[in-house]
């Protein structure tokens with residue numbers, strides 16, 4: 001199995017890493033960089049818990065190889081707050097009690113973040129569609145949808 | 158600086174765990190670092206539903222570079238189990254379901270362990286298998302546990318050795334035979350529910366370290382760190398004091414992480430590689446078939462009422478498919494037995510509830526614990542009875558539902574609740590009785606209602622304890638052994654402690670993770686019992702600390718403690734109007750006059766709670782003075798549309814009301830109500846499917862669909878009723894499970910209202926509904 005040297009920008013910081021060819025981006029983030037905020041719920045692209053942004057697009061990091069991230073920008077849940085200041089979305093999730101066990105939350109935040117970047121004033125239907133790949137067994141989704149609406153009203157992601 | 162919240166009980170204080178959870182810093186078991194010495198485990202599982210193990214050859218697996226150990230049933234002599242000790246650590250002489258673990262491989266990586274697991278050679282001799290609980294209960298059915306009579310069992314569980322029946326609960330009240338002729342309407346039918354799975358977003362994961370000194374540590378995503386310590390210690394012969402269970406945040410439990418499931422395998426594998434932690438995590442496929450599932454049910458139920466709509470008699474048989482091992486499942490079936498009528502007063506009842514071994518995945522606790530299963534049939538029959546005698550189904554329920562002080566089916570007096578108020582709230586919220594137009598000509602619209610009850614199902618004496626201790630600045634640490642699963646337990650106990658101590662909510666921290674070495678004892682985070690039971694312990698601990706503080710300051714001021722109070726962290730005297738900030742005294746005490754010595758010292762409060770009044774029930778009749786601690790009740794109403802061209806159901810609105818006694822944090826109660834309604838809705842469309850040899854067909858999230866953001870109803874309206882519970886903290890009782898119990902039958906009743914077709918069997922599906930419309 002080959003080892004590849006890659007350069008990837010994670011949450012704004014440039015990293016140089018040696019990764020095996022079969023290592024997923026999710027494994028790289030969690031095991032190599034200690035960014036355990038991104039979760040593994042299925043390893044199969046079916047739950048959305050591992051969603052991260054790659055060059056601004058939400059992807060299931062369990063399905064992407066680390067080598068494919070070479071030269072690209074990755075944003076994880078750890079990169080949403082800046083200097084301890086939560087993003088509008090993170091604040092809205094707290095305000096709406098739209099988090100319970102919290103295992104889906106990182107992926108959910110990332111998908112919602114990508115939506116608001118793309119469509120700052122999304123309709124309810126657009127929000128539902130943007131989050132359809134992010135399963136949540138606890139909240140029933142409505143509070144998450146409301147939180148996204150609140151964040152949108154406050155000016156975005 | 159954020160605002161401070163005084164007297165937080167009853168207020169919507171923010172969750173204590175929210176910041177960590179939205180920033181990705183909340184730690185779950187799989188996030189813990191263990192360094193390069195960490196090994197990984199994989200399980201070798203049976204491909205057969207029922208077979209004898211003739212031989213196991215591990216030699217090829219052991220030759221794989223990186224493999225450190227392979228363990229099998231031959232390495233362990235004992236069994237494990239909560240109420241019925243029926244599960245070997247690894248299958249020894251026989252496998253009883255597809256997925257039954259026969260061996261565990263430990264290696265330096267998950268990939269190597271996986272590869273080596275395929276090289277473990279097991280020779281089986283297949284046996285006839287049985288999958289249906291009614292068939293399995295017959296005398297000539299293939300027997301799964303010939304040794305049933307030798308298993309250790311709790312004194313309120315009654316297995317029938319020589320059969321597959323692991324529990325038979327009998328309820329006998331009045332005389333049903335004499336009552337049938339007096340009935341003006343009788344409905345008798347059979348209802349079936351399939352196996353479903355909890356589908357927590359976080360799969361099960363456990364890491365075990367067996368040190369050369371024989372100290373054992375288990376890190377696990379668990380609702381039951383203490384029960385796991387107890388059961389694993391007993392099974393593996395570890396002194397309780399040598400086994401430490403540490404459980405960080407749980408990424409969803411819903412009962413699936415209660416008791417012991419896969420955690421014991423991690424410990425068993427760690428014993429073979431002392432000094433190295435071993436991590437075992439379930440794949441999503443294993444989560445479906447190799448942890449636990451909700452038991453399938455076949456219910457034969459007959460209920461009758463008189464012409465005025467008074468229920469007169471009920472006769473029911475519940476056959477639960479307990480799966481291969483029923484160590485926890487037996488108590489679900491007992492609960493279904495002693496609550497077999499659902500939330501109704503019925504004078505004559507004959508109920509038989511059976512837990513039956515089948516060659517299926519292990520049935521165990523799932524949100525609702527038997528109640529969603531039995532309410533599915535009961536709540537549809539109630540609608541049919543109401544229709545037969547020409548009464549509105551909501552009115553029929555108001556008339557017959559349990560009320561405070563009723564002598565219910567077990568002979569127990571019903572503690573204070575107000576189910577009628579719940580019915581009133583949901584009928585109002587859904588515009589009950591008002592026929593509303595569908596959104597398109599090919600759609601039909603309907604409304605349905607269903608009500609529920611559920612008691613915490615547990616041994617008579619499960620205990621809780623708590624410690625409250627101050628820090629130098631008068632911030633407070635609350636220590637509990639109860640777990641935060643997302644339901645908000647940590648937030649609620651922080652509110653309670655702050656309320657009693659007279660400090661702002663923001664000053665309270667909850668010590669986490671739960672660690673059996675340091676956390677005070679808690680039976681398990683199950684049965685919707687934490688707000689009530691742990692809440693009582695926390696309240697007692699805070700009262701203990703408060704007494705110590707008031708006694709000390711009263712002595713210091715030479716006043717009567719009865720004149721003192723604590724407000725926003727300051728002890729005040731209503732008499733002398735003096736003030737003493739807590740921060741100057743809760744650790745260092747107070748000086749005597751002229752500093753001639755000191756009094757007091759670090760303030761630590763202790764509290765405990767254990768119900769002491771629950772009695773066993775008569776074996777023949779299920780009668781006894783106090784079957785359970787209490788019941789929580791609630792109602793739901795559903796407004797939906799059925800697309801007649803596709804059979805698709807769209808849930809427009811769910812109205813949901815529960816009597817929680819006292820909402821310690823109303824918005825968290827509403828969050829449970831909403832999440833539960835969607836969980837309940839989703840459960841009506843879920844089913845694990847198996848082929849004719851018991852092999853799972855859909856153990857993944859594509860073929861086993863759970864509700865997504867696109868499926869959630871347009872609106873969920875929650876209402877809270879507060880009839881105080883006598884021994885609840887501030888009157889509170891639990892609601893975490895109840896919120897999904899009756900959603901499926903409420904949907905079925907609404908579908909009937911829309912299209913005039915009844916469905917006795919779950920799951921519902923668009924295809925099934927479409928076919929029924931043809």
Ligand code: FES
Pocket residue numbers: 039040041042043044045046047048049050051060061062063
């Ligand atoms: S872990 Fe990647 S989609 Fe589930």
Ligand code: FES
Pocket residue numbers: 098099100101102103104105135136137138139358408409643
């Ligand atoms: S909060 Fe638990 S899965 Fe979404």
